[in-house]
Amino acid sequence: MDKSNGLRVILFPLPLQGCISPMLQLANILHSRGFSITVVHTRFNAPKASSHPLFTFLEIPDGLSETQIKDDPTSNVLSLVEQININAESPFRDCLQKLLVQESERVSCLIDDCGWLFTQSVAESLNLPRLVLSTFKATFLNAYPIFPRILTKGYFSLSDWEAEDSVLEFPPLLKRDHSWLFREDGEKLNQFFDTVVKNTMRSSGLLFMSCEELEKDSLTLAKETFMVPVFAIGPFHSYFSASSSSLFRQDDTCIHWLDNQDDKSVIYVSLGSVVNITKTEFLEIAWGLSNSKQCFLWVLRPGLVLGAEWNELFSEGLLRSLEEKGKIVKWSPQEEVLAHRAVGGFLTHNGWNSTLESICEGVPMICLPGGSDQMLNARFVSDVWRVGIHLEGKIERKEIEKAVRMLMVESEGKKIRERMNVMKDEVGRSVKNGGSSLRSIETLVNHILSL
Numbered sequence: 001m002d003k004s005n006g007l008r009v010i011l012f013p014l015p016l017q018g019c020i021s022p023m024l025q026l027a028n029i030l031h032s033r034g035f036s037i038t039v040v041h042t043r044f045n046a047p048k049a050s051s052h053p054l055f056t057f058l059e060i061p062d063g064l065s066e067t068q069i070k071d072d073p074t075s076n077v078l079s080l081v082e083q084i085n086i087n088a089e090s091p092f093r094d095c096l097q098k099l100l101v102q103e104s105e106r107v108s109c110l111i112d113d114c115g116w117l118f119t120q121s122v123a124e125s126l127n128l129p130r131l132v133l134s135t136f137k138a139t140f141l142n143a144y145p146i147f148p149r150i151l152t153k154g155y156f157s158l159s160d161w162e163a164e165d166s167v168l169e170f171p172p173l174l175k176r177d178h179s180w181l182f183r184e185d186g187e188k189l190n191q192f193f194d195t196v197v198k199n200t201m202r203s204s205g206l207l208f209m210s211c212e213e214l215e216k217d218s219l220t221l222a223k224e225t226f227m228v229p230v231f232a233i234g235p236f237h238s239y240f241s242a243s244s245s246s247l248f249r250q251d252d253t254c255i256h257w258l259d260n261q262d263d264k265s266v267i268y269v270s271l272g273s274v275v276n277i278t279k280t281e282f283l284e285i286a287w288g289l290s291n292s293k294q295c296f297l298w299v300l301r302p303g304l305v306l307g308a309e310w311n312e313l314f315s316e317g318l319l320r321s322l323e324e325k326g327k328i329v330k331w332s333p334q335e336e337v338l339a340h341r342a343v344g345g346f347l348t349h350n351g352w353n354s355t356l357e358s359i360c361e362g363v364p365m366i367c368l369p370g371g372s373d374q375m376l377n378a379r380f381v382s383d384v385w386r387v388g389i390h391l392e393g394k395i396e397r398k399e400i401e402k403a404v405r406m407l408m409v410e411s412e413g414k415k416i417r418e419r420m421n422v423m424k425d426e427v428g429r430s431v432k433n434g435g436s437s438l439r440s441i442e443t444l445v446n447h448i449l450s451l
């Protein structure tokens with residue numbers, strides 16, 4: 001670890017697993033460059049301070065009641081983000097004000113999630129520079145300013161069969177992806193995106209957990225769109241594991257189970273921390289996996305299936321046939337799983353973190369996006385990079401069985417795997433000596449020092 005440079009950076013993640021992990025990776029990167037780190041966080045989904053002894057953690061109230069927390073507010077991300085944006089504003093302002101007075105080191109800047117709507121104004125009122133972290137692919141954030149145009153085109157109401165062709169405004173998205181993109185109220189989203197865009201344009205810089213090897217053009221476009229310095233500083237998974245920021249207890253028994261499986265024989269199945277599926281979809285996935293006759297490791301997160309606690313929907317017969325070939329856990333150490341020699345494929349919802357982790361470990365994917373940026377990530381994986389198979393929203397046992405077999409045993413799968421190996425090496429170079437992300441971090445550090 002480098003020695004301290006006498007400066008402190010304040011970080012403030014959104015309280016979602018997919019936002020906390022990249023923020024703590026950023027914390028590790030900046031700490032390794034000599035910055036002291038304070039992480040301000042809500043009580044809800046508080047990161048585990050004990051996993052990060054090098055950083056200072058400060059909790060602020062978020063106004064969520066015990067009943068709201070018990071009902072799992074992450075089941076509607078936009079409502080949650082709206083609610084905590086209202087509740088956390090004044091506690092955050094108080095906390096930041098106190099910090100700036102009490103802190104013995106000079107505070108260089110605030111870096112927080114693009115989903116916080118009040119932090120730009122708070123930082124300005126305290127004369128503190130603010131940088132923005134987007135936990136999405138840059139292509140997705142670039143779509144925020146053109147959202148009103150997309151909205152008026154009416155793609156959202158198209159039904160699947162009308163919508164095979166691509167969207168001029170937002171490649172490589174297909175029109176049919178749009179009905180899924182945002183299942184929320186368009187006007188509400190419009191306002192949200194508009195605020196994010198305006199705040200980002202007032203900020204001192206924009207950070208992405210991404211790299212030039214993945215999206216050079218989108219990064220250039222982001223610079224032009226938001227007119228602030230842009231830094232692509234990832235993917236750093238092989239250096240600072242995202243799993244160390246896990247909010248839930250990881251079931252490590254799956255690693256021992258993987259140890260007993262053949263090389264590249266297991267399909268890992270996980271839909272991330274917020275996506276929900278219906279009971280019917282859940283059973284179709286279960287039968288699809290079982291009928292594929294391939295080994296699988298399935299993260300069945302409590303709360304994943306709407307209206308179910310955990311695995312009570314399995315009949316005894318189905319459970320028995322699942323257990324022949326599979327292992328089911330509530331939460332996995334995902335990066336360790338993807339890095340395991342026995343894992344040969346990843347059936348994923350294509351959250352940006354999962355997508356990056358899969359690329360870093362060279363694991364080809366089956367894409368089952370659940371909405372928002374996942375629709376876009378999935379198109380890149382299947383249609384642009386061609387390192388995965390898209391289920392096209394068909395959560396049907398036959399389709400799942402077909403895709404699993406195609407990826408794991410057929411010659412098409414072999415080609416996809418070869419392309420993924422090439423991509424893994426390319427993207428891996430970004431964080432090695434002389435790589436684009438390492439250079440970007442150097443520029444970022446100098447930028448922060450100049451603020």
Ligand SMILES: Cc1cn([C@H]2C[C@H](O)[C@@H](COP(=O)(O)OP(=O)(O)O[C@H]3O[C@H](CO)[C@@H](O)[C@H](O)[C@H]3O)O2)c(=O)[nH]c1=O
Pocket residue numbers: 016017018019021135136242243246270271272273274275299301330331332333334335350351352353354355357372373374
């Ligand atoms: C289910 C499961 C997840 N994880 C980790 C892997 C990832 O680092 C992280 C999940 O992040 P993501 O793959 O981005 O997915 P998710 O939780 O849905 O993330 C949200 O935030 C992401 C980043 O903004 C978005 O790209 C997604 O669309 C959004 O839904 O949690 C585990 O370590 N073990 C697990 O069992």
Ligand SMILES: C[C@@H](CO)CCNc1ncnc2nc[nH]c12
Pocket residue numbers: 014016018019077078081113114115116135182372373
């Ligand atoms: C409807 C969503 C757009 O997908 C906006 C609020 N959600 C979010 N806003 C900002 N960062 C996020 N990281 C994960 N979810 C996020």
